[in-house]
Amino acid sequence: MLTEGYDACPLVPGESLMARPGFWSTHLLAMCADGGCTEQPVPEWFGGDGADCDALSEILFDPEHWPVFRVPTEDGSGVVVVYRNLDGDYGTDYVLSGSGLTWRELIRIADSPLSAADGVQDTADRLLLLLPLLTDPDVPESAPATIAAALTAVGGPRDTAPVAARHLLAHLSKRSQHDPTWASPLSGS
Template sequence: MLIKGYDDGPLVAGEPLMTRPGFWSNHLMGMCDDGAGHPVPEWFGDDGADADALSEVLFDPGHWPVFRVPAAEGPGVVVVYRNQPGDYGIDYLLTPPGRSSTEQLTDWEGDLAENGLTWHELVRIADTPVHEAEGAADPAARLLLVLPLLNDLDLPAAAPARLGAALAAAGSPQDTVTHTAESLLAHLMGRSRHDADWASPLSGGY
């Protein structure tokens, strides 16, 4: 697998990891906020052993998992686990339509930079898979993959239910899924907001 700017990285297709126990807790648990700071893998239907075992695969410096989220309408996203010793991060790359290149949108090293996408843009990406292309095709998984990019000044009322449905589809228990969705959104919406002149990276068109 080749991605411009990652010539020295041992990139591998990450999509097969999404169905393994422990994946979603590794990908999302660090963004949870339950008011006490104690999220657990069980929120995502995992247990601690699953999460630990999968983390050894996800964060292996010898393999950098790549998760592709191509979109039929507008730009898609590529998520790269950049397991560079001393320079670890999760990079989120924008893939303009009709182009094979990617453009870095933001990265997450404990928290995301201020770049991000609106909820409606995330839903558009989630709901418009390119079935003939390589990458994640399930809308629920696609939404969860790109969820860390959420940076919206006006989150719609339907967002928690949509996120909860995606989490449930990915294995989160029904009795805690609402709390998990609310905890994720509480963290994401707690980020510093853009000023009134902020425009989404997608708003300029490609």
């Protein structure tokens, strides 16, 4: 599997991992890591438990295999999500054109699977996988319900999906924004 900028990396297709218990808990709890809310998020909000998350983390963060999730689009502007597993530098990279997505762009990509291409096709999976790319602070009033419906569609409990959706959106709106035209504070510029 080739992804520009990751030529020498041990990339492996990751789409099959999305159906495993604990995937959504592991992927989405990372968004809530800042601890900015009074209510502590738990894996059960997203349909998993701690044991599921631990087991899947061993796979997602294996330095020998970097899972890649491809989200193709009709216009060719798809997104690639890479679990970067460098020793001491683990993270999730989102490879796309631009610096983030508006709510409208996120919904367009989620709702436009390219069935003739390999990659993530389910609209709920696409929405939740790319949710961390949302940089639009002005989302419609229907956004929490849309996210809650996606959480339920991937196996999240109906009773916690609305709370989880609001929590995710709150964390996205509180995080610091980065303008890609700014010079790096480490560059000496």
